[in-house]
Structures are given as C-alpha cells and as structure tokens.
Amino acid sequence: MRIAVVGSGYVGLVAGACFADLGHDVILVDNDQPKLAALRNGQIPIHEKFLPELLGRHRGHRLTFSDDVKEAARLSSVIFVAVGTPPTESGEADLSYVESVAREISGGINDYKVVVEKSTVPVYTSDWVRRIILRNGTDPDLFDVSSNPEFLREGTAVTDFLFPDRIVIGCDSDRPADVLREVYAPLTNGSYYQRADAIPQPDRASIPPPLIVTSTKSAELIKHASNAFLAMKISFINAVASVCESVGANVSQVVHGVGTDSRIGSRFLNPGIGYGGSCFPKDVMAFRAVAREGGYDFRLLDEVMRINEDQRQRFLRKVHRALWTLRGKNLGVLGLAFKGGTDDIRESPALFLVQALLQEGSKITAYDPAAMERAKEVMPSGVRFANSPYEAAHDADALLILTEWEEFANLNLNRLRQELKYPIVIDGRNLYDPEVMAAQGFTYYSVGRDAAHPDGVPSAVLKNGKRA
Ligand code: UDX
Numbered sequence: 001m002r003i004a005v006v007g008s009g010y011v012g013l014v015a016g017a018c019f020a021d022l023g024h025d026v027i028l029v030d031n032d033q034p035k036l037a038a039l040r041n042g043q044i045p046i047h048e049k050f051l052p053e054l055l056g057r058h059r060g061h062r063l064t065f066s067d068d069v070k071e072a073a074r075l076s077s078v079i080f081v082a083v084g085t086p087p088t089e090s091g092e093a094d095l096s097y098v099e100s101v102a103r104e105i106s107g108g109i110n111d112y113k114v115v116v117e118k119s120t121v122p123v124y125t126s127d128w129v130r131r132i133i134l135r136n137g138t139d140p141d142l143f144d145v146s147s148n149p150e151f152l153r154e155g156t157a158v159t160d161f162l163f164p165d166r167i168v169i170g171c172d173s174d175r176p177a178d179v180l181r182e183v184y185a186p187l188t189n190g191s192y193y194q195r196a197d198a199i200p201q202p203d204r205a206s207i208p209p210p211l212i213v214t215s216t217k218s219a220e221l222i223k224h225a226s227n228a229f230l231a232m233k234i235s236f237i238n239a240v241a242s243v244c245e246s247v248g249a250n251v252s253q254v255v256h257g258v259g260t261d262s263r264i265g266s267r268f269l270n271p272g273i274g275y276g277g278s279c280f281p282k283d284v285m286a287f288r289a290v291a292r293e294g295g296y297d298f299r300l301l302d303e304v305m306r307i308n309e310d311q312r313q314r315f316l317r318k319v320h321r322a323l324w325t326l327r328g329k330n331l332g333v334l335g336l337a338f339k340g341g342t343d344d345i346r347e348s349p350a351l352f353l354v355q356a357l358l359q360e361g362s363k364i365t366a367y368d369p370a371a372m373e374r375a376k377e378v379m380p381s382g383v384r385f386a387n388s389p390y391e392a393a394h395d396a397d398a399l400l401i402l403t404e405w406e407e408f409a410n411l412n413l414n415r416l417r418q419e420l421k422y423p424i425v426i427d428g429r430n431l432y433d434p435e436v437m438a439a440q441g442f443t444y445y446s447v448g449r450d451a452a453h454p455d456g457v458p459s460a461v462l463k464n465g466k467r468a
C-alpha cells in the first residue's frame with residue numbers, strides 16, 4: 001500500500017520505518033528541514049534500537065522523505081498523522097499542528113483516502129479533523145477519518161510496534177476498517193513473523209496480535225485511558241513505597257507479592273523518582289481536561305500527578321538525609337534521559353533533579369549513554385559531562401542513579417567504590433539489592449526500602465521513631 005506518515009518524530013519515524021518493513025511504500029513527511037536533510041543523508045535523529053537497521057534497509061526504496069503534506073497525501077491511500085500534541089498552559093492538548101496538517105491533507109485528496117490519527121489526541125479530534133477537511137472543500141465520499149492509537153514505548157519502540165499486545169483501529173464504517181486491516185495484515189496474519197529478516201521477537205510477544213475494531217471515539221479514549229492507567233499504576237506503587245519507607249517494609253518484596261496476582265501483574269510497578277517523558281505527564285493532564293469538559297471530575301488523576309511530583313521532592317529530601325548540606329558537594333549523576341534506552345529528555349525527572357541540585361549549590365558530573373547531547377542543549381553550563389559511569393563517580397561525594405539504563409544495573413561495584421570519594425549511592429530506580437550493596441561496602445539509599453550500610457546495620461531509627 002502507499003502510505004504517508006506526517007510527522008517524523010519518535011512515533012512517526014518508527015511507524016514509517018516499520019510500515020516499510022511490512023512491505024508498504026512509505027513517504028515520511030516533516031516540516032523540519034534540517035531533520036529531513038539528516039534523514040535523507042542516512043543520519044538517524046533519535047536513539048532507538050533497530051531503527052538504524054530499518055532505515056538502512058528501506059531508505060530511498062520503500063521509504064522516502066518529503067516536506068510536502070499535500071503531495072504526499074495525493075500519492076497515498078492512507079495518511080497517518082503523527083505530529084506532536086503538546087500540552088497548553090491549562091493542560092489540554094494543543095491540536096493546532098493536527099489542524100494545520102488536516103488542512104494541508106485536504107488539498108491532496110483526489111481519490112478515496114483514509115486519514116488516520118496516530119498522535120495521542122482527545123476524544124472528538126476525529127470529528128474536528130473531518131470537519132476541517134470538509135470545510136476546505138473536500139468531497140465527503142472521498143475520505144474517512146479513523147483513529148489508530150500507538151502504544152509503543154521509547155527505547156523499545158520498533159519491537160513494540162512490530163510485536164504489539166494489540167492493534168486498535170477506531171472506524172465508524174467498514175471501508176476505512178478494511179483499509180487499515182490491510183495495512184496491518186502482515187502482522188495479524190502472522191506472515192511478517194515467518195520472514196527470516198524479521199526483527200527479532202521479544203519476550204512475551206503475542207503472535208499474531210489481535211486486531212481490535214472500535215468506534216473512532218472509543219479508540220481515542222482507549223489511548224488516553226491506557227496511558228492514564230499505567231501512570232496510575234506507577235503512582236500507586238510510588239505511594240506504597242512511601243508507606244514502606246515509613247514502616248520499614250521493603251517495596252521490592254511488596255511488589256513481588258502484589259504483582260504475582262495475575263489480575264494486577266508485575267509490569268509498570270517499579271517505584272522510583274516518578275514517570276516522565278513526552279506521554280504520561282501530558283496525557284494524564286489532557287485526559288483530566290477531556291473528562292472535565294465532558295462534565296466528569298476525574299480527581300483520581302489529580303492525585304496520580306501529585307504523587308508523581310512528590311516523588312521527586314522525596315528523592316531530594318533523601319539526598320539531603322544522606323549528605324546533609326549540598327553546597328559545594330560533588331555529585332556523580334547516572335542518567336539524564338526520562339527512561340533507559342532513549343535519548344529523549346522531555347519531562348525527564350532526572351533533569352529536574354539535576355537542576356534542583358545545582359540550585360542548591362552542588363557540582364554535578366553526569367553521564368548518560370545516549371542523552372548527553374540533548375541534555376547539553378538545555379542544561380546550565382555548570383554541569384560537567386563524563387564519558388563513563390566511572391568517570392562520573394570519580395572523586396564524588398555520592399553517586400545518584402536517576403535513569404534505569406540496563407548498563408547502570410551492571411556496574412563493576414569494586415571499581416565504582418574505588419572511584420568515589422565516599423562510597424555512597426543514592427538510587428532513584430532501585431537497580432541494586434541493598435544487601436549486595438552493603439556487602440560491597442556501600443551506604444546505599446533507594447526507594448521504598450531501608451537504607452543499607454556497609455557494616456550491615458539497618459538504617460538508623462531516629463529519636464522520633466522515624467527511620468532515616
Ligand atoms: C508523538 C505524538 O504525536 C504525540 O501525540 C504522542 O503523545 C507522543 O508521540 P512524538 O513523535 O514524540 O509525538 O513527537 P515529536 O518527536 O515532537 O515529533 C513530531 C514531529 O512532527 C516533529 O518531527 C515535527 O517536526 C513534526 N511536525 C510538527 C510537522 O511535520 N508538522 C507540524 O505542523 C508539526
């Protein structure tokens with residue numbers, strides 16, 4: 001099929017490359033000229049596993065690049081809209097990019113096309129996209145608007161796209177549903193997975209994935225509800241971690257016990273410094289705003305957001321408890337990206353914490369396997385960037401772990417201890433077992449678990465009965 005994907009960001013670029021791998025001819029459209037030039041030259045603008053392979057395979061053949069939405073729409077039978085939907089001041093999604101793309105698409109509709117929302121958008125956006133296209137003089141029989149929410153996670157985006165738990169298509173008639181069924185047929189009929197050159201299958205893949213057909217509005221809601229639920233799961237376990245800290249229980253044990261209930265499940269139950277990224281913070285706010293507009297006061301989501309913000313403050317207090325004063329202290333920081341496996345720093349809790357620590361007068365030496373270039377663009381000049389975790393730890397008063405990169409969970413602890421001025425690790429992602437860290441000679445602070453000390457003594461019980 002001939003497919004246009006408008007918006008070549010974290011979602012559009014991955015979707016376009018994967019559609020090409022399924023055998024479709026894809027035009028990736030973007031209005032960012034330097035990004036287009038880089039893509040045409042074979043550069044990969046984002047850090048994403050398997051993306052270089054896919055772009056290498058299809059660039060210039062099944063995958064071409066353009067800045068012309070109208071022409072790309074004219075040449076395609078399906079047009080996916082994947083431009084950003086950032087939050088406005090009031091927390092609603094800013095749909096102005098979606099609207100301007102819809103206007104441009106209308107100019108290219110010369111025969112039947114399906115216009116598909118891939119960006120995360122509030123319910124009713126499909127109605128508006130349809131209205132905008134009609135207002136621009138397009139024959140109503142020549143197009144349908146559908147919703148096909150994307151559930152990929154950054155860092156594992158390509159495998160999430162090609163091995164999804166489910167594919168949701170929201171259509172209000174059979175014709176667009178048939179077109180979208182054809183787009184995803186290589187996944188739903190399993191033929192993609194038979195291919196020798198298919199991207200390797202991850203654990204837990206449900207093959208072939210089920211295709212769920214709903215109304216357009218339901219599909220729009222499925223996306224917001226899924227992201228809000230996952231964010232709620234994270235805030236829930238973060239709240240449980242706080243209770244664990246105050247009573248001296250171990251949140252890892254609690255998660256194990258709770259998560260093995262198959263009705264709950266253990267995924268997205270990792271406590272830490274709170275969720276970040278371009279989706280959860282924005283989508284929880286937008287879903288809250290959608291509900292409010294529809295007359296429902298979704299206060300549960302306020303609490304999800306409050307717990308998330310509190311989680312960062314709690315971590316800062318933990319740093320204070322571990323180090324007392326911060327002015328002039330040298331802190332090694334591992335991780336700047338909002339999660340492991342990506343160079344994305346949007347709404348990164350790690351960046352927030354680094355900025356807060358700088359404001360308190362600490363000196364920061366940071367290391368991230370992929371996000372340092374992007375971080376340099378937004379960080380104050382005071383931050384030093386290291387070439388390895390050990391260089392970040394060198395001569396530091398303490399080491400802070402702020403992103404759950406796999407590499408940070410497998411450090412050479414002997415070497416780390418030798419690099420540090422004081423063997424103190426404050427882990428915002430619970431990557432290590434406190435007992436192991438204590439045995440290796442560290443004072444180790446984490447989330448929802450007692451601090452561990454080299455002599456094996458559990459965290460001190462303060463005079464007022466609270467634990468350190
Ligand atoms: C996407 C979705 O669009 C968003 O709704 C979802 O919640 C998160 O994922 P993402 O791919 O992360 O956003 O955004 P970004 O990396 O900013 O990519 C958007 C792309 O669209 C950019 O390359 C930008 O240049 C392009 N764009 C934006 C256009 O081509 N035209 C526009 O009018 C606006």
Ligand code: UDX
Nearest residue numbers: 150151152153154268269270274275276277279338339
């Ligand atoms: C999310 C959704 O998972 C995905 O389905 C949707 O398409 C886009 O939004 P993404 O933001 O890329 O994906 O990453 P995700 O793995 O969900 O992590 C989001 C944030 O939550 C990160 O900051 C991560 O560190 C944090 N997180 C995740 C936790 O703190 N604990 C967890 O158990 C899981």
